[in-house]
Amino acid sequence: MINKTITIFTLFISGLIYSQVKITVHGNIEAKENINDTISFIPGLFLDDKYYENQFLSIPIIKNEFHLNLSINYPQMYVLGLNSEKNSGKLRFDCCFIDNTTTLISLDSNFRIKKSNGNTNKEFLNRFIPYIFKGKKENFHFYNFDESLDERLFNYIKENPDSYVALWFLIGRFNKEGYTELYNKSLQSFSQKIKNDILWKKINEEFLDIEIREGLEFPEIVLKNINLKFETLQIPETEYTLIDFWFSRCRPCLEEMPKWIALYERYNSNGLNIISISTDKTENVKTYWQKRVIEKKIPWKNYLDENGVFASKEKIFSFPTNYLLNNKGEVIQKNIAPEELEKLLINSYKIKTYFDDYVRQPQVPISVFKKD
Structure with a gap:
């Protein structure tokens, strides 16, 4: 009984820091x-x-001043927009x-945030940016964040497990x-206080819903085949299978496709298989997707995740995205490059490289083995 009382009291105290209150924020330019x-x-x-309590706040600016009234349960992260720039x-x-705790937001004449208390x-401003970006504040904006900083974000969370700033950045990275x-x-490195809050629970639910994970078998899903008939995706019993998510009007996808085709033609007999999953919208299926498969002479099995329903659930928003599977159908790597996969295959199969063929057969395009 005592332990239960202590737990309830602890949760109550932790909720006091960011409990829902009505606030008024004075703004000036x-x-x-x-x-x-x-x-x-x-x-x-x-x-x-869905991550926001107050999804869209629009306030008039009158003689360089505005007043923002809202109820807030946990810290919110926004970007700014002006009606005149619409x-x-x-x-x-x-x-x-x-x-x-916010009562003041001050903007400079270019509407960049100068101060927020x-x-x-x-x-x-004072801890996160200096830690992640090593003190380089002047040209920072949120979307300068890239994959090279993910490890630093993880370390920041370990050192600052109560940080809502880090939680918002993690949400942004996960959704991108x-x-x-x-x-x-x-995500699991945040404190229990954060884990008890609404925002962490929302993102954790999405993490739990992800099916494509390293070390696990690629999920059994029902998609449409090239003839637009529903079919269960079958992972063949080959040494390696590459699952490639793309869509027919994706320029990077189309530029990369010849490299995959060249790899497939060389290594398919040794145990490499490729499966493409298109996320094309309904209106583009017949007009573009089916025609692209023929035009590009894509020799492997092609499936359609119409309107990207499955891909969106898996947070696949960047294309192309691929997953390399082993002979058990388990995911062993995400977003392997053609050159990287070739090295893996060479080591696995102990056979010659594209470069060897290029020396003997100059007609093989150099783009097959040369990085962009």
Whole structure:
């Protein structure tokens, strides 16, 4: 009974830091001229509205000032937009964190965030950016974040397990790049306080829903075949199988396809198989997808994940995306490059490289083995 009471008390105390409260944020623009516009606080690129309590906030700016009223349960991360720039094609990527300690947001004349007094935004500016980007603040915006910084994000979470800034960045990375074991380790490294909160629970549910994982068999899924008949995807009993997600109007996918075809033609008899899964939209299936398969002379099995339903659930938003499977149908690597796969095959099969053939047969295109 005592332990139960202590647990309930602990959860209550942890919830006090970011409990739902109504706040008013005063905003101002430090500019010489009077600005009258409308400012919007918008969910960031790659981030779904479901992560937000207040999904879209639009407030008038009158003589360089605006007032934002909202109820907030946990820190929110927004990017800014202006009504006057709505049709200009201009995108703003600077992110701003608002929590229940935020009372002031100050922007410069270019509408870049100059100051925000909330605890989360202070952490973002004073601890997170210097740690992740080694102090280089001047040209930072959220989407400069890339794969090379994922390990640093993991280490930051281990050192700062209560960080909502790091949690939002992890959500952004997961929604852009998809599932990785490092992202999962990062998610599980947050404190129990964070794990008790709504935001962590939302993203954890999505992680649990991911089926394509390293070390596990590729899931059995029902897709359409090239004749648009439903068919269960079968993983052949070959040494290696590459599952390639693409769509017919994806330029990088089409540029990479000849390399996969060359690999397939050389190594298929030794145990390499390739399976393509297109995520084409319904209106493009007959017009583009079926024709592309014929035009490109794609020799392996082609499936259609119409409108990318399965791919979206698996957080596959970047194309091409591929998964290499072993002879048990287990995922052993994500996004292997053609050159990298060739090296693996050479080591496995103990046979010659494309370069050997190129020396003897100059008609083999150099792009087959040369990196872009």
